[in-house]
Amino acid sequence: MEEWIPLLDIFLKSPSPETEASLWLDEASISFSSSSSSSSSSSPINRSSFVSLLKKQCEPIDQSPSPSSNKVMFIETLPNMVQSRILSFLLYDYQRFCGKDLVWLAREMLGGGKGVDFWVQRAAQNLLDTMPERKFNWISRLDLGSADEDRIVEEFDSVPDWLTEKKGGCIGAILPWLPVSCADVGSETLVVDSCNEEDLMSQGRENMEVDHREAVDDDDHEINVALQPDVHEMAVNLRAKVKSCESTSEVLALCDEIRKLCLGKGRDCLRVLALVEPWNAEDETAAVLLSNLHSGSEEEEIGWPSQILCSTVLPKFLALEKSASRVLMSAAVEFCKIHQRAGEYGLVFPMILRKEGINSFICEVIARVLKECWHLGHISAFCQKLLCGRTEERKFLLLPCHRDLISDDLTWNESLFILFQNILTHDVPLTQGSVDCLVSKVQEMAERYCKSLKFGNFLLHFISKCATMLHAHKYPLIESVKCTNSLVSLGKEGMRLNEMCSSEGLH
Numbered sequence: 001m002e003e004w005i006p007l008l009d010i011f012l013k014s015p016s017p018e019t020e021a022s023l024w025l026d027e028a029s030i031s032f033s034s035s036s037s038s039s040s041s042s043s044p045i046n047r048s049s050f051v052s053l054l055k056k057q058c059e060p061i062d063q064s065p066s067p068s069s070n071k072v073m074f075i076e077t078l079p080n081m082v083q084s085r086i087l088s089f090l091l092y093d094y095q096r097f098c099g100k101d102l103v104w105l106a107r108e109m110l111g112g113g114k115g116v117d118f119w120v121q122r123a124a125q126n127l128l129d130t131m132p133e134r135k136f137n138w139i140s141r142l143d144l145g146s147a148d149e150d151r152i153v154e155e156f157d158s159v160p161d162w163l164t165e166k167k168g169g170c171i172g173a174i175l176p177w178l179p180v181s182c183a184d185v186g187s188e189t190l191v192v193d194s195c196n197e198e199d200l201m202s203q204g205r206e207n208m209e210v211d212h213r214e215a216v217d218d219d220d221h222e223i224n225v226a227l228q229p230d231v232h233e234m235a236v237n238l239r240a241k242v243k244s245c246e247s248t249s250e251v252l253a254l255c256d257e258i259r260k261l262c263l264g265k266g267r268d269c270l271r272v273l274a275l276v277e278p279w280n281a282e283d284e285t286a287a288v289l290l291s292n293l294h295s296g297s298e299e300e301e302i303g304w305p306s307q308i309l310c311s312t313v314l315p316k317f318l319a320l321e322k323s324a325s326r327v328l329m330s331a332a333v334e335f336c337k338i339h340q341r342a343g344e345y346g347l348v349f350p351m352i353l354r355k356e357g358i359n360s361f362i363c364e365v366i367a368r369v370l371k372e373c374w375h376l377g378h379i380s381a382f383c384q385k386l387l388c389g390r391t392e393e394r395k396f397l398l399l400p401c402h403r404d405l406i407s408d409d410l411t412w413n414e415s416l417f418i419l420f421q422n423i424l425t426h427d428v429p430l431t432q433g434s435v436d437c438l439v440s441k442v443q444e445m446a447e448r449y450c451k452s453l454k455f456g457n458f459l460l461h462f463i464s465k466c467a468t469m470l471h472a473h474k475y476p477l478i479e480s481v482k483c484t485n486s487l488v489s490l491g492k493e494g495m496r497l498n499e500m501c502s503s504e505g506l507h
Contacts, residue, residue, distance in 0.1 A: 087123035236276035306346030357411035
């Protein structure tokens, strides 16, 4: 017992006991290993033996001899402050301990109806929550040991008596205000037990992590289900007005009607906008709608503004087969200058993730929005998220009827490389992660675009602007440059690329 006194003294006096205790155990374990040959009879000093010491059963000093059920663990004989610090240390260093031992210790500290100090209880609960394996069998320690386990499970899984009686006496819906029929109340009720708890909890966490894209991925073939009949009828009438407006005053009046209809309490804006179809308006009308649908009083930055963008101009830009009209482009740029986050989620992200890949006209739109509306740091963060982020991080908003036009991943083509060339030309400070991803794509696409002048120009700008971050990719870039036969036809620019490769140590 004496060998553990220095460690207990750390937990009692140290201002940072977790790190000091970890270092002490490491040093003590090494010292014991080196001297174990001379003193083989002494007990080992390591993390496993420390947990065994904490779990050791002791007789209470202030009580007369009692049954073993009244024994306490050694850790419970220590002051409350020391207990909480020890449990915090076990949480800090839990990966170097046996998980089962830590779970058992934490459950023992919490169970049995003991009067546990608040901070000790919180530390034990934090330790238990952190451990990867969580089961419900520890509930049996809470005064439920005498109950029949099968009976408890049966009662927990069973349908309430009042609902069973109602089921036997009715034919239609059990609860008139809910779509629950009698056939739905059966024995196939989903039950969470100790066997499938982790699977169901992980599935629940996945379902909770729904981004803007998935939130609007609902069925669009019955878009009017959640709308009241009068709201649906008004939306259909507004659809006709969208196509027939001729004067600015008519469009301004239409803006007021659409805004009032969409922002009504409890209404789904996207469903209403999908019925109104503002993207079918003429470009001049759409520009006025875009400029006036947001009155400036709505506080949500990426809610209503994003919905305006994705329903008014996004479908038009996704279908571009020629340069966007000046009036529509100017309105979109002015809107995105004011609502930058909405421009990211409601316009730029969906456009760049176009399933068929962006073309040169879409590339022009995106490049202009990035250049005129966003700060260089914002563009750099966007590129990092686009190139290196997980799929769920690419949040965007669009109508369900346009979901088939968007892919979850980038479709790499010449126009996309030209877009990144424009970004580099704009002196955007790309992160090392973004540069690494671009190098990987260059390697992957070099053979496909070996004769592409656009791809060769991108390579030229890429090496010129990011030379300081390309030293780790020296040899892959050399191979990619060799594959790009178009560099020969670039004349002076090709020679410049070769010179840059040499000067930066890439040749």
